[in-house]
Amino acid sequence: MDKTIMGIDIGSTTVKIAVLEGRKTVYMAYERHYSDMVNTVVRMIKDCYGELGDISCHAAVTGSGGLSISKWLGLPFVQEVIACSRAVREFIPHADVVIELGGEDAKITYLKGGIEQRMNASCAGGTGAFIDQMAALLNTDALGLNEYARHSKVIYPIASRCGVFAKTDIQPLLNEGARKEDIAASIFQAVVNQTIGGLACGKPIRGRVAFLGGPFYFLPELRKRFMLSLKDCKEAICPDNSQLYAAMGAALSAAKEKPVRLCELYNRAQGIKGKKDEESKALAPLFTSHEEYEAFKKRHALAGAKRGCLAGYRGRTYLGIDAGSTTTKAVLIGKDGEILYSRYCSNEGSPLNKLAAILKDLYGKLPREAVISKATVTGYGEALIKAAFHADFGIIETLAHYKAARFFQPEVDFILDIGGQDMKCLRIKDGAIDSILLNEACSSGCGSFIESFASSLGMTVEEFSGLGLFAAAPVDLGTKCTVFMNSKVKQAQKEGAGIPDISAGLAYSVIKNALYKVIKLRDDVVPGVKIVVQGGTFHNDSVLRAMELILGKEVVRPEIAGLMGAYGAALYSRENDEGALNRTADFEDPEDVNKARSCILTEEELSGFSMTSSCKRCDKCTNHCLLTINTFSTGESFITGNRCERGAGKEAAGGEKLPNIYDYKYRRTFAYRPLPIDKAKRGVIGIPRVLNMYENYPFWFTMLTSLGFRVVLSPKSDKSIYEKGLETIPSESACYPAKLCHGHIISLIENGVDTIFYPSVVYEKKEYKNVQNHYNCPIVISYPEVVRNNIDEIKSGQVRFISPFLSLDDEKVLAKRICEEFSQFGVTLDEAKKAVKEACRERERYRQDIRNKGEETLRLLRKSGKKGIILCGKPYHVDPEINHGIAELISSYGLAVLTEDSVAHLAGLNYKLRVVDQWTYNSRLYRAANLVCGEPDLELVQLNSFGCGLDAVTSDQIGEILASAGKLYTIIKIDEGSNLGAARIRIRSLIAAVQERERRACRPEKKEIDWKTPLFTRKMRGTHTILAPQMAPIHFELIREALRASGYRMDVLPAVDRPAIDEGLKYVNNDACYPAVILVGQVVRALKSGKYDPKNTSVIITQSGGGCRATNYLALLKLGLRQAGFPDVPLISVNAAGLERQPGFKYSAGLLNRGLMALVYGDLFMRVLYRTRPYERFRGSANILFEKWMDAAKDNVRNGSYLKFRSNIRAIIRDFDMLEISDVKKPRVGIVGEIFLKYHPTSNNDIVNILEQEGAEAVVPDLMDYLLYSAYNARFRYKYLAGKKMNMWFGYLAERYIRGFRRFMEIELEKSRRFSPPTPIDELAGMASRVLSLGNQTGEGWLVTAEMIEFIEQGIDNIICVQPLACLPNHVTGKGMIKPVKELFPFANIIPIDYDPGISAVNQLNRIKLMLANAFEEKDSRLS
DSSP, rough: OOOOEEEEEOOOSEEEEEEEEEEEEEEEEEEEEEHHHHHHHHHHHHHHHHHHOOOEEEEEESSSTTTHHHHHHTOOOHHHHHHHHHHHHHHOOOEEEEEEEOOOEEEEEOOSSSSSEEEEOOOOOOOOHHHHHHHHHHSHHHHHHHEEEEEOOOOOOOOSOOOOHHHHHHHHHHHOOOHHHHHHHHHHHHHHHHIIIITTOOOOEEEEEESHHHHHOOOHHHHHHHHHOOTTTTEOOOOGGGGGGHHHHHHHHHGGGGOOEHHHHHHHHHHHTTOOOTTTTTTOSSOHHHHHHHHHHHTTTSSSSOBBOOOOOOEEEEEEEESSSSEEEEEEEEETOOOOEEEEEEEEOHHHHHHHHHHHHHHHSOOTTEEEEEEEEEEHHHHHHHHHOOEEEOOHHHHHHHHHHHOTTTOOOOOEEEESSSSEEEEEETEEEEEEEEEEEEOOOSSHHHHHHHHTTOHHHHHHHHHTTSSSSSSSOSSSSSHHHHHHHHHHHHHOOOOOHHHHHHHHHHHHHIIIIISOTTTOOSSSSEEESSSGGGSSHHHHHHHHHTTTTTOOOOOTTTHHHHHHHHHHHTOOOHHHHHHHHOSSSSSHHHHHHSSSHHHHHHHOOOOEEEEEEOSSSSTOOOOEEEETSSOHHHHESSSOOOOOOOOOOSSSSOOBBBHHHHHHHHHOOOOOOOOOTTEEEEEOTTTTTHHHHHHHHHHHTTTOOOEEOOOOOOHHHHHHHHOOOOOOOSSSHHHHHHHHHHHHTTTTTEEEEEEEEEOOOOOOOTOOOOBHHHHHHHHHHHHHHOOHHTTTSSSSEOEEEEESHHHHHHHHHHHHHHHTTTTTTHHHHHHHHHHHHHHHHHHHHHHHHHHHHHHHHHHHHOEEEEEOGGGGSSSHHHHTTHHHHHTTTTTTEOOOHHGGOOOOOOOOOSOOOOOOOHHHHHHHHHHHTTTTTTEEEEETTTTTHHHHHHHHHHHHHHHHOOEEEEEEESSSSOOHHHHHHHHHHHHHHHHHHHTTTOOOOOOHHHHOOOOOTTTGTTTTTEEEEOOHHHHHHHHHHHHHHOEEEEEEOOOOHHHHHHOOOHHHHHTTTTTHHHHHHHHHHHHHSSOOGGGGGEEEEEOOOOSSGGHHHHHHHHHHHHHHHOOOOOOEEEEEEEOOTTTTTTHHHHHHHHHHHHHHHHHHHHHHHHHHGGGGGGTTHHHHHHHHHHHHHHHHHHHHHHHHHHHOOOHHHHHHHOOOOOOOOOOOOEEEOOHHHHHHHTTTTSHHHHHHHHHHHEEEOTTTTHHHHHHHHHHHHHSSSSSHHHHHHHHHHHHHHHHHHHHHHHHHHHSSSSSSOOOOHHHHHHHTTTOOTTTTTTTTTHHHHHHHHHHTTTTEEEEEEEETOOOHHHHTTTTGGHHHHHHOOOOEEEEEEEOOOOHHHHHHHHHHHHHHHHHHHHHHHHHO
């Protein structure tokens, strides 16, 4: 008789139970848990028991929410991807690939050619929850979305990285009249793109594809979009009960477990009601009593608005309409600003119909003696509403909110407005807007997230928010983006947090996001004296209370907080009613009423109002925009989706248009005619139109043409180019410009180009004397390596791909390198020299042309008094597909558009920057910003590609430069999403603020930029405590002794310090990498603790001096210390590049020797401790032995005896060799990746302990390898990149010196029976060279890849690649090299894990469990 087996799948949004007898399903259940996982599970077990009776079954639990509940129920837990794979093998064994979508989880399993499994890392974009959120925007549910999609005609590009970006794309489409049917299908296509680009990550989906999970089961249109996109899919498999496969797999996995009777399981379930993990950090309650809440409400009721009676009103009235992202608001005021009528409602995905209904209602109540004299519209839908309803004026929403706030509080100096997807912070000085801060491309922390979450629980916002008012333990959900916050909410739910605690936690999170991310508020700093808060989100008393608690200050919330945009628009209508000479007079003549009437549609005109939408491709320029044509019943039309005036049917207005250098530069860069094929003696060579080719194409075209090649350029970028390369992109968090590279290369291949030249340019031509270096960005340098290793046509040799590492700063060495790289074409050295010389001349001509255009434009602006904007960015930002037409948008406002490189040469820097000026493209930005400071007719807007790590360093510095002259700083984040709504708001806000300043004749206050580094003198060695931020606890404990023995009073900060993360987030740029956040947080927290006297404290950190942003951690620390109130603390930099020298800190021979001893001891302790602790026969014995030898090692480091060092090394290895261990086999897991995350337990969530607790052994590479790697790299730089010979020899000597200390450890480890010696650095370099160039030297560079291969060759097949979220070097040498490494070693089990303050630890644990489940399965199969 077949066993009865049971699987319980507890997902992020649903609970599923499947009971099987053999292959037959005898019971199934599927329910949403609405965030009440525990009670839903208890109820469903009860129902199952009630139906099946007290049977005996073998049960197991799976699912992202099942880990804690499985422990409480005493049932085994099966990782969900493993469970699903088990069911697939049993029920659909012919499947090649399985794609499973859950509520907030997405997985792909490749079943043929070795099992390989992927799951979403940190983002719920493209999952069931994503679909639910998008459906809510269309005022429907997932099934309604599916029905809409059946009738689609057009697909719009919608960002799929997360629901927030998608909303930013969808809401404007709705507001502009796009068909819901088309939007629905576009949402499903976004899910497809996210799955292929964000989950497959470079591994194609081929063969027979099974679609599992609730979204696929219930939404056939979603499956259809997948099948249309997966052209190589032979067959779509949609099995019965596909939504239950994880539960069925858990049941199959339970077959070998001990049986349990359902009655017993039911009793256990009854006992877990109200159970919770004690892990969630609790915040202070919002209100401790109802009396406190009543007093709060009474105080805020005082900020009431003056009201009037519409029914009895006579005369002129003024209408304001705020067409927001998710709501429509209307306010009608009288002559004294009194509110006569107001409406606030959701636009339910149809803002036009909603406003038409509001106007009809208003007209029905408007007395005959009253007239709407002027109507003004603001908000997201301003342009469409103004065109459709003939409103008199349209104003930018920041101005509308400012006018309303001033009306309520004339002395207001700070305004915070939080809407559905927008957050605006306005600082007011001397009655004018002093600065405007808006949330970036992301709408994290805005009202729509609370609304979506409430909706997912089946509640209104009011009901959900009300629950949080008296929550006893609000959950701390952090300040990251809403999808990461979603993960934190999910984690809190798993830990048993109740809905009230989550509600209050979200209220805190919204405010923390506004204050710490958008405003970047620091501790003990109140943003203003007279603070006004507004926007619909502040109708939520929980959010308002959180604001006051966090600030420690009472604020003003006008009674009409949600109507302030509309009220400000109504005030604007009143101000601009030029016909109202006597506003107090009543209308005596009916004709007077008609003369005073607004242009807005009348009641009669509204009665027949309707709109139809259609789409077409514009053919009036090369953008080929997808236009949405809205045709109104009046016969008029309104066109959206156009990037230029021509798409809207408008040619340039009379008068000359001001220059747009973006357009000029794009055309000038690629204005070269290739050789005719009959004159191309060396054939055809392709160049992709990507990244630094927007700077260097004139150079390479000229050089290759001189060598006799016909140069073929890839097509202009567009979405189809991006989609061509989608399934070859290995890192989902790489920037959009990098992702486009894949499609451009594939386009060249498809066009028959069999030779492609795409060099890795490490150094650009040095442009300024006073820069510390002239690197390219790590992505720009190394992305050819990613392309080469992830596009099969290149890997297979079908296409010759020439991608040498080069420097453009030395003509002589470059000619030699070109001769070497093109030797297969017979290029001689003389030919190469000639070609390089010609290319250099053309490069100068090209650059001078751009500069001449900039100077010409500047002269025009100075002469005419007109305005211009320097649209700062990187060279590739001139690509219209990347900038999404922002340059044309600025130009349409009558402004000149300049590029940073067209004018940066006109302004040097006469002061020291805070940052290390190390990247060529960024160096231009600082100088362009300095130019703007001295030009009254220029403003600066910076384009920032989402995921650009360098701009985390650059943007704060540019902001400081502009602030020194009182200039406004506007930054626009751009991604693959092409909606211009957010950009339009920012640019128009900037223009409005500048105009308001000029109108009020405000003269900004100028400040001196002063970043002098406080000195650390010889005298301070005796008085100053030197703080060292923690990185590697074992090593740093020993390094502390080395410095103390050398005369420095050093303290190392704690190894585990979670509060340091929160501290760091307050003082570090939002986009800075995780190690920088922790480093700054550790130091600031220590200085605030009172333990150290800031006047007698210094800080020491390392600086790499390379192209990674780690070189600028010191600059981030400088800023953080100044903002935290510690500007005079000296900073000591340990580096080999000569940066930030301090007179009181010297590298003595004794210090260096002791330091190397400490590092060798640290590496040895990691090797012997981690190798033995998982197997120790007596618990704790390995740690006791380690502590004994740690004390001895400290003594040795202090005395510096080399003889004692050798004897200790021998004895440590001997003692750990003799330690009693159990004879068990455990999976060994190598940890590679970014250096800080490999060793720092706070940053990696104590990954070594996690692995040991899960039954594995952690293997961590030596820290000494990084020093050897750094020294070894000088050889490559000298040979290939025009490096200095002296530096090469210095590197060689440093390598020998370091290896001299390690050599004795190597010898003793070779004798050991239990431990293995470290691999020599030249062997590691050889390993890395099998898949990538040793020119990959930014960050940990090729060492990451080498360590992967080293581990696999040592039999350690399981590898975790740890990296900070969006770590630039790891896009290349970490995630980017997983595919080629797995091609070399198909059995390798490698997973990348991103770390960041906002990423859920449970999500990371789930991925580790997935990897370990595979490892255990592999181990068991080998044993059997």
